[in-house]
Amino acid sequence: MICPKRTSELLDLHLAPFKDKDPAWEIGVSKIAGRGVMATRALKRGEIIFTDSPLLIGLAALEEDSLNACSVCFKALPDTRFMCRQGCGLPVCNLCGKKKQHKTDCDLFKSWAPNEPDVANSVIIRLLCVARAINLTKDQRDLIYCLQANLDNNHRTEVRNAAKCFKSFPTDKKVIEIMNRTVAVLRTDGFDKTTDRTNDNQEFFYRALFPLFAVMNHDCIPNSYYTFDEKTNNMIVRAAVDIAEGAEITTTYTKLFTGNIARHLFLKMKKGFSCKCPRCSDPTERNAFISALYCRDTNCSGLVVPEITGLPHPNWNCLACKQKSTHAQMMKSQDFASGAINAKVNSNSLRTLVQYLNEKSDSFIPNSNYVIIDAKMAVLNRLNQGREDCSLDLANETRVRYSRDIMEIMDKLGLGDSILRSQLETKLRQAEEKQAKKLQAEAEKQAKKLAAEQQKKQQANGQAEAGEAASEAASEATPATSEPSGGPAPTPPAASAAAATEQA
Numbered sequence: 001m002i003c004p005k006r007t008s009e010l011l012d013l014h015l016a017p018f019k020d021k022d023p024a025w026e027i028g029v030s031k032i033a034g035r036g037v038m039a040t041r042a043l044k045r046g047e048i049i050f051t052d053s054p055l056l057i058g059l060a061a062l063e064e065d066s067l068n069a070c071s072v073c074f075k076a077l078p079d080t081r082f083m084c085r086q087g088c089g090l091p092v093c094n095l096c097g098k099k100k101q102h103k104t105d106c107d108l109f110k111s112w113a114p115n116e117p118d119v120a121n122s123v124i125i126r127l128l129c130v131a132r133a134i135n136l137t138k139d140q141r142d143l144i145y146c147l148q149a150n151l152d153n154n155h156r157t158e159v160r161n162a163a164k165c166f167k168s169f170p171t172d173k174k175v176i177e178i179m180n181r182t183v184a185v186l187r188t189d190g191f192d193k194t195t196d197r198t199n200d201n202q203e204f205f206y207r208a209l210f211p212l213f214a215v216m217n218h219d220c221i222p223n224s225y226y227t228f229d230e231k232t233n234n235m236i237v238r239a240a241v242d243i244a245e246g247a248e249i250t251t252t253y254t255k256l257f258t259g260n261i262a263r264h265l266f267l268k269m270k271k272g273f274s275c276k277c278p279r280c281s282d283p284t285e286r287n288a289f290i291s292a293l294y295c296r297d298t299n300c301s302g303l304v305v306p307e308i309t310g311l312p313h314p315n316w317n318c319l320a321c322k323q324k325s326t327h328a329q330m331m332k333s334q335d336f337a338s339g340a341i342n343a344k345v346n347s348n349s350l351r352t353l354v355q356y357l358n359e360k361s362d363s364f365i366p367n368s369n370y371v372i373i374d375a376k377m378a379v380l381n382r383l384n385q386g387r388e389d390c391s392l393d394l395a396n397e398t399r400v401r402y403s404r405d406i407m408e409i410m411d412k413l414g415l416g417d418s419i420l421r422s423q424l425e426t427k428l429r430q431a432e433e434k435q436a437k438k439l440q441a442e443a444e445k446q447a448k449k450l451a452a453e454q455q456k457k458q459q460a461n462g463q464a465e466a467g468e469a470a471s472e473a474a475s476e477a478t479p480a481t482s483e484p485s486g487g488p489a490p491t492p493p494a495a496s497a498a499a500a501t502e503q504a
């Protein structure tokens with residue numbers, strides 16, 4: 001482990017424009033692994049802990065991405081003639097073509113002579129983030145070397161493949177070593193559209209290294225979360241929960257709703273470690289049952305969870321009837337359920353998907369399972385884009401129901417604030433307000449209807465009373481002797497009732 005003090009010195013230089021006089025963090029020896037970021041004082045939920053700026057950043061330029069974005073400002077470019085005319089093989093906008101950053105990039109890549117400089121090549125564009133390390137200052141380069149780099153067999157492949165795209169790729173061992181090391185640091189500590197570090201329902205399209213963030217260790221229930229400033233691409237890290245003085249500030253390298261086994265495999269294979277956090281050590285994941293499936297015994301409706309955590313192929317155990325199942329057996333159930341749900345998620349009808357999730361899926365997969373959570377998230381995302389074939393009422397009810405379901409699972413897991421939570425809270429509030437308005441409008445309509453009925457009744461009564469009064473007045477005005485020949489004047493109903501009672 002590189003000394004935390006040296007790491008702090010280099011980070012101080014990098015963060016000079018942002019670091020406050022009384023920083024809420026320091027680099028220390030971690031109980032989790034190597035160095036870590038520690039809280040220098042108690043932090044309140046939501047408080048900004050630090051702002052980090054990218055030491056390296058470039059386009060992710062993966063095949064599926066469009067390559068017509070400027071390599072300096074990252075803005076989308078018009079479809080044609082976006083490649084630099086100087087022959088460096090980089091896409092650049094007119095404005096950035098004149099900037100110092102592009103001149104440095106352009107001089108470097110031109111000297112390597114790209115094979116086809118007029119054609120946007122994802123390998124070349126993707127390498128730019130790595131190649132920029134060559135032109136950093138000594139302190140900045142030292143900072144890269146100070147960060148952890150898991151050197152596996154593949155970390156040299158990227159530079160080796162990129163070399164084939166240039167006629168005069170450098171052969172200097174030192175230059176190649178800087179690039180290989182940068183690739184390893186980016187893979188261990190950096191951001192890339194390919195990695196799962198953009199776990200919190202926010203998109204990050206670039207490949208980047210945020211050096212302070214790079215020292216943060218992983219916890220499956222992180223106590224911090226981050227956002228990006230769109231203009232500067234700076235990262236802002238906030239407390240997800242209240243954090244005690246001296247506690248380690250953690251982040252998560254995985255998606256929040258991945259189950260124990262999938263998280264274990266991801267962390268082991270991509271990040272080279274086994275997580276021992278409390279969530280990973282609990283087969284029920286704090287009773288959130290994200291990986292749970294139903295018992296295979298048709299007479300039992302119990303939940304089945306892995307017997308032991310931290311194994312790629314554990315046996316599974318029914319919590320109700322205690323029947324054991326092999327991992328292969330349970331994976332068959334999971335695969336069947338995932339297939340059925342994903343087919344509906346990919347189907348065109350949002351209404352069918354919602355009906356399926358509300359009425360059918362719970363018969364073969366528990367609502368807490370991550371496949372259902374993912375499907376509900378997909379529904380909410382689709383609803384944000386438009387209601388498709390859902391009625392206004394169904395869309396609103398679904399927003400309320402699914403947002404609550406997902407937040408309930410977040411609460412069970414003990415997850416604090418996150419981008420996802422604030423997105424859900426906002427949507428829930430809006431949907432609840434809509435529902436309340438609708439109820440109020442219905443109540444008002446009902447009240448109006450009642451009032452109208454009442455008025456009608458009153459009018460009817462009024463007319464009847466007026467009729468009575470008129471006939472009473474008429475009978476009073478008529479002398480007793482002048483009774484019509486047909487007999488006495490008709491008695492009003494109330495009077496006749498009174499007469500009947502008297503008679504009785």
Ligand SMILES: C[S@@+](CC[C@H](N)C(=O)[O-])C[C@H]1O[C@@H](n2cnc3c(N)ncnc32)[C@H](O)[C@@H]1O
Nearest residue numbers: 033034035148189214215216217218271273275
């Ligand atoms: C981004 S670095 C974190 C900072 C690192 N501890 C250091 O000293 O520079 C990522 C590496 O830290 C280690 N690490 C992070 N979180 C861990 C955890 N929860 N358990 C075990 N190792 C962890 C792993 O070796 C991982 O590849």
